[in-house]
Amino acid sequence: MPTVLVRGLADEGPGDVVGAFAGEADVDPDRIGDIDIDDEEALVDLELENDELEAFVETMDGNRVGRSEVSVTPLDEETRAVRDYVDEQSRLVDLEREAEMERHEREIRQLSGRERESKGRALLEMRGRDEGEGLSGYLVKFTKRYGDALPDTEISVGDLVMISKRDPLRDDNPNGTVTRVTNHSVTVSFESNPPGWLFDDGIRLDLYVNDVTYQRMLEALDSFLEAESDLEGDVPREHLRDVIVGLEDPESVASGPVRAAVEDWYDEALNESQREAVERAVATDDVHLIHGPPGTGKTTTAVEAIRQAVDRGDSVLATAASNTAVDNVVEFLADGDHEPLRVGHPARVTPTLREHTLDARLENNETYRESREVRDEAFELLDEQDGLTAPSGRWRRGLSDERIKQLAEEGRGSRGIPPEKIEEMAEWLELQERADELFDRAERLEQEAVAEEIERADVVCTTNSTAGSDLLAGQRFDTLVIDEATQATEPSCLIPIVKADRVIMAGDHRQLPPTIQSREAEREGLDETLFETLAERYGTDDDGSDGDADRSASAPTDDPIRSLLTTQYRMHERIQDFSSERFYDGALEPHESVRDHTLAGLLSDPDETAARYSALESGEPLVFVDTSDVDAPERSREGSPSTENPSEADLVAEYARALLEAGLEAADLAVISPYDDQVKRIEDELEGTLSEETAEALEVDTVDGFQGREKAVVLVSLVRSNDRREVGFLDEPRRFNVALTRARRKAVVVGDRDTVTAAPVFDDFLEYARTRGRIVDASREREQ
Numbered sequence: 001m002p003t004v005l006v007r008g009l010a011d012e013g014p015g016d017v018v019g020a021f022a023g024e025a026d027v028d029p030d031r032i033g034d035i036d037i038d039d040e041e042a043l044v045d046l047e048l049e050n051d052e053l054e055a056f057v058e059t060m061d062g063n064r065v066g067r068s069e070v071s072v073t074p075l076d077e078e079t080r081a082v083r084d085y086v087d088e089q090s091r092l093v094d095l096e097r098e099a100e101m102e103r104h105e106r107e108i109r110q111l112s113g114r115e116r117e118s119k120g121r122a123l124l125e126m127r128g129r130d131e132g133e134g135l136s137g138y139l140v141k142f143t144k145r146y147g148d149a150l151p152d153t154e155i156s157v158g159d160l161v162m163i164s165k166r167d168p169l170r171d172d173n174p175n176g177t178v179t180r181v182t183n184h185s186v187t188v189s190f191e192s193n194p195p196g197w198l199f200d201d202g203i204r205l206d207l208y209v210n211d212v213t214y215q216r217m218l219e220a221l222d223s224f225l226e227a228e229s230d231l232e233g234d235v236p237r238e239h240l241r242d243v244i245v246g247l248e249d250p251e252s253v254a255s256g257p258v259r260a261a262v263e264d265w266y267d268e269a270l271n272e273s274q275r276e277a278v279e280r281a282v283a284t285d286d287v288h289l290i291h292g293p294p295g296t297g298k299t300t301t302a303v304e305a306i307r308q309a310v311d312r313g314d315s316v317l318a319t320a321a322s323n324t325a326v327d328n329v330v331e332f333l334a335d336g337d338h339e340p341l342r343v344g345h346p347a348r349v350t351p352t353l354r355e356h357t358l359d360a361r362l363e364n365n366e367t368y369r370e371s372r373e374v375r376d377e378a379f380e381l382l383d384e385q386d387g388l389t390a391p392s393g394r395w396r397r398g399l400s401d402e403r404i405k406q407l408a409e410e411g412r413g414s415r416g417i418p419p420e421k422i423e424e425m426a427e428w429l430e431l432q433e434r435a436d437e438l439f440d441r442a443e444r445l446e447q448e449a450v451a452e453e454i455e456r457a458d459v460v461c462t463t464n465s466t467a468g469s470d471l472l473a474g475q476r477f478d479t480l481v482i483d484e485a486t487q488a489t490e491p492s493c494l495i496p497i498v499k500a501d502r503v504i505m506a507g508d509h510r511q512l513p514p515t516i517q518s519r520e521a522e523r524e525g526l527d528e529t530l531f532e533t534l535a536e537r538y539g540t541d542d543d544g545s546d547g548d549a550d551r552s553a554s555a556p557t558d559d560p561i562r563s564l565l566t567t568q569y570r571m572h573e574r575i576q577d578f579s580s581e582r583f584y585d586g587a588l589e590p591h592e593s594v595r596d597h598t599l600a601g602l603l604s605d606p607d608e609t610a611a612r613y614s615a616l617e618s619g620e621p622l623v624f625v626d627t628s629d630v631d632a633p634e635r636s637r638e639g640s641p642s643t644e645n646p647s648e649a650d651l652v653a654e655y656a657r658a659l660l661e662a663g664l665e666a667a668d669l670a671v672i673s674p675y676d677d678q679v680k681r682i683e684d685e686l687e688g689t690l691s692e693e694t695a696e697a698l699e700v701d702t703v704d705g706f707q708g709r710e711k712a713v714v715l716v717s718l719v720r721s722n723d724r725r726e727v728g729f730l731d732e733p734r735r736f737n738v739a740l741t742r743a744r745r746k747a748v749v750v751g752d753r754d755t756v757t758a759a760p761v762f763d764d765f766l767e768y769a770r771t772r773g774r775i776v777d778a779s780r781e782r783e784q
């Protein structure tokens, strides 16, 4: 259906448009489709044939709609395609947003406040106290009314909470990020000044969702309608937009692969295909994809590309969907000559990387210090106000600020207010004005300080979502690198893309796709990532996620927009082979340095450890521990959609402790599980039995959260154990591919064989472990 663009409307509505089109141009109202009015413009779909359209435009152009004289032009195909893309993606974002809200609201509705509090997902009868303003926002500390200890709560640092007074589901309840939790208090930071009622009694805190990200996706999509070729602000570069929408070919498709010769390598160890990938990535004018199975050095290669781009003088932005994946890139970068700046809420950044955060940098920034001083001065003025009469209703008696000041100058009273009171109120007002000016100045200085730090940094690193925050508003970057791009939805990648001239993405669609909450959005393609779409559309080899594995790994190296990596530097050959055969048609090759590396060198007393637990035998890289003969049933916490298995948690915690006692560094070990509740359970099991330092260094995480990371030893707890052989989302082979391939020297997978083999990937894995690894019976293990 053709669309026409109507320009020059004043305040006319759809009825006026239909009236004019029918009355002036004789169009049957039934043939008028969607009318989309935005300010002075309207887009109108018309069911007209080409010749009818021509006649229609001739009649309507320069004619009137309502009281306005309008111009009417047919919409060109390109604009239409962009609009269709924006509409479609925005619809998917809306579906996803609704699904997340619904899930949350459902729970708030189903449970009483008390029930939610007893489950740890709400806190009732709280009261706020103003804690002043920090860089991350306005801080409010919530405590129980009489300072009582808080009940056990899931609310923890970094969570988003919704604050309410009577109705937890009111649309205008403020949301904030938790910055600190103690036995008695929860401190929350708000992006804007919170409403006064927060400081009353009877306040409720609920775990909630993050709407900001959805709004940023929609804003990025909107800016697609305004793409420019000369670049300023947060508007996409026209060519890049057209490549993404599918209207133009990437340059390397149009004119053949390009390659920039690199002379000095930061990482001399890079292999030939990694070097080629770097050279092609930095040479790209629009898009390049670095594609490879686990451990093939996608992040390593992307980081080298960042370094080369910086050396060339580019401003560089590096992003990923999750905080963990961003931290991973920061960690790689921090290990060299280039200075990364991590922008994001400090509460969500790995503690060891805090020195690279914007907050930490600002501590040493002169301009920022000055802003603090100015702010303190402002607060001092407000303190001075305390001793004075404020011009409140009782004393103001309808007098304007100006009038009060004038009366004070003249030394007069008015409306029964004695001159001394007038004098005090005038002084109060003057203090307020001076304080406001100082607050404004402090804010300007803060912005200046942030801009200085961004300017000073070689690479700005942040999540896709935070790339859209005010801190980076209007910042443009020559090059954007998105790591773990196959774990990010397309609209989330657009948030940083609208700020950059070219984009390099690293990913692997045989690992986990982005998590989608709305079944409808998933069905309609929100789980198909931009990386995949571009690889399919412009690459020489079609290897979409439902294609067969043998084609995915054999993409030719002359693929115009993609570089493929196949030598892996992480896993012992026997850990690698399962993944390689099952997911990559055997294309993975281990580098000599890792082919047969084992745990042996990392333990002070490997024999003793093995004697206690045969699963921990240091020479054996791949073990499945079968719990089917022990009493280890799964269970669900009331009201929780997740699953846990206490007995399995107990066993993996025992393994973790035994490995640490045998001399394994905590930083070389990770415990992961597909289920959130199991992760918490394992953390609880370990808590108190490890030193604070060890507990901090030991990572316990979900499989999804650990994607992109690696450890010498990885313990995986599969959790599911039931007579119905129900495996839930274990039945996603890509999740197990990620879990297993996190391990460098040893992978210990713990699960109930009878249950998990209901999923074909575990059936295959058990068969593999029987011949190429070891299967250990958990009941024997625990008797020793």
Ligand SMILES: Nc1ncnc2c1ncn2[C@@H]1O[C@H](COP(=O)(O)OP(=O)(O)OP(=O)(O)O)[C@@H](O)[C@H]1O
Binding pocket: 269, 270, 271, 274, 292, 293, 294, 295, 296, 297, 298, 299, 300, 301, 508, 568, 569, 570, 707, 708, 709, 710, 741
């Ligand atoms: N050329 C190389 N020489 C030596 N080590 C390398 C090389 N390339 C990568 N590595 C090492 O291999 C490991 C995996 O690299 P990296 O994390 O970059 O892989 P990845 O492909 O991003 O993995 P994943 O798919 O799990 O995200 C790291 O320890 C890295 O230091």
